[in-house]
Amino acid sequence: MLHIVIPAYNEELRLPRTLRALRRFATDRTSMWGGVEVLVVDNDSSDRTAEVALAAATPAMPVRVVRCLRRGKGAAVRAGLLASDADLVAFMDADGATDLAALDAAWHRLHLGADVVIGSRGLDGSVADVRSCRTRTAGAACYRRVARRLVPGVADTQCGFKVMHGALARAVATNLVAPGFSFDVELLVRLRAAGARIDEIPVTWTDVPGSTFVPARHGAGAFAELAAIAWRTRHLGAPVAGRATVGARSQSPMPLPAPVALPVALAVPAAASLLGEA
Numbered sequence: 001m002l003h004i005v006i007p008a009y010n011e012e013l014r015l016p017r018t019l020r021a022l023r024r025f026a027t028d029r030t031s032m033w034g035g036v037e038v039l040v041v042d043n044d045s046s047d048r049t050a051e052v053a054l055a056a057a058t059p060a061m062p063v064r065v066v067r068c069l070r071r072g073k074g075a076a077v078r079a080g081l082l083a084s085d086a087d088l089v090a091f092m093d094a095d096g097a098t099d100l101a102a103l104d105a106a107w108h109r110l111h112l113g114a115d116v117v118i119g120s121r122g123l124d125g126s127v128a129d130v131r132s133c134r135t136r137t138a139g140a141a142c143y144r145r146v147a148r149r150l151v152p153g154v155a156d157t158q159c160g161f162k163v164m165h166g167a168l169a170r171a172v173a174t175n176l177v178a179p180g181f182s183f184d185v186e187l188l189v190r191l192r193a194a195g196a197r198i199d200e201i202p203v204t205w206t207d208v209p210g211s212t213f214v215p216a217r218h219g220a221g222a223f224a225e226l227a228a229i230a231w232r233t234r235h236l237g238a239p240v241a242g243r244a245t246v247g248a249r250s251q252s253p254m255p256l257p258a259p260v261a262l263p264v265a266l267a268v269p270a271a272a273s274l275l276g277e278a
Helices: 015-028 049-055 073-083 101-111 134-150 166-173 183-193 215-232 264-277
Strands: 002-008 036-042 063-067 088-092 116-120 127-129 161-165 198-202 204-206 237-239 253-255
Touching: 002 015, 002 073, 015 036, 015 049, 036 049, 036 073, 049 063, 063 073, 073 088, 073 166, 073 183, 088 101, 088 166, 101 116, 101 161, 101 198, 134 183, 134 215, 161 166, 161 183, 166 183, 183 198, 183 215
Parallel strands: 002 036, 002 088, 036 063, 116 198, 127 204
Antiparallel strands: 088 161, 116 161, 237 253
16 A cells, blocks of 8 residues: 655645546556555645645545644655555655656565665656756755765755655654755655665656745755754764665664754755755
8 A cells, every 4th residue: 555645735726736647647556556545734724725635536546634734844744654554655746746657666666675765856867857047056056965964875855756665654754853845854864874775766857836935935944954954863873875775774874964054145045946846
């Protein structure tokens, strides 16, 4: 059984198209997954997000709405992971930016021994339609440098597509604290500290208009959250990992680095690189 968690804040316009695509996916692959249920986490929306989610439910793909009054994508994903009880659990963005072929690729990686499979726009073979400008490109590079100090070897921490074994996801989600857009980094830090094998796979990703991420409002917070994650997880150890098989087990734990001070002036342009991940 696969549960797909979708964090959603005021997504009544973009969510129906994503759920229709998932319904087609679920109908065609029942024999592979053994059943697919979607958990839409209504992150204190003020529109009809919950109603349109429930309206998309069918026998082939049940849809459940989970309420999360604490604002933030990280808080919403945590609530969805903890509400799941399936053998496998995934989370993806409400805009459907990642092509669903990634679910098939993830299924095969899990059966080959991976504990966690994450989509990456930074691997050979990935296709990413990303709006870019000089400021945004510089900001993205800055954010990646800081994130890689926390999860060395991971090419793309922020792609909104991750699949993992359910028991592992729920155990790690219990300790997640970061409520905002940098929560993926804390999730990966804790997964690696738990000894999980994390495989990255290339994905086809499309920048969908309508993101709720506002750089001027959320930029500095994204970097502040990274610093808080580094401090909060400083006592954990993580296996040394290569890029091909991120999170491979090792007998020599590598201590996590201390928080890195970053000028706030860099936070806003860097966070602009996350526009598609809201």
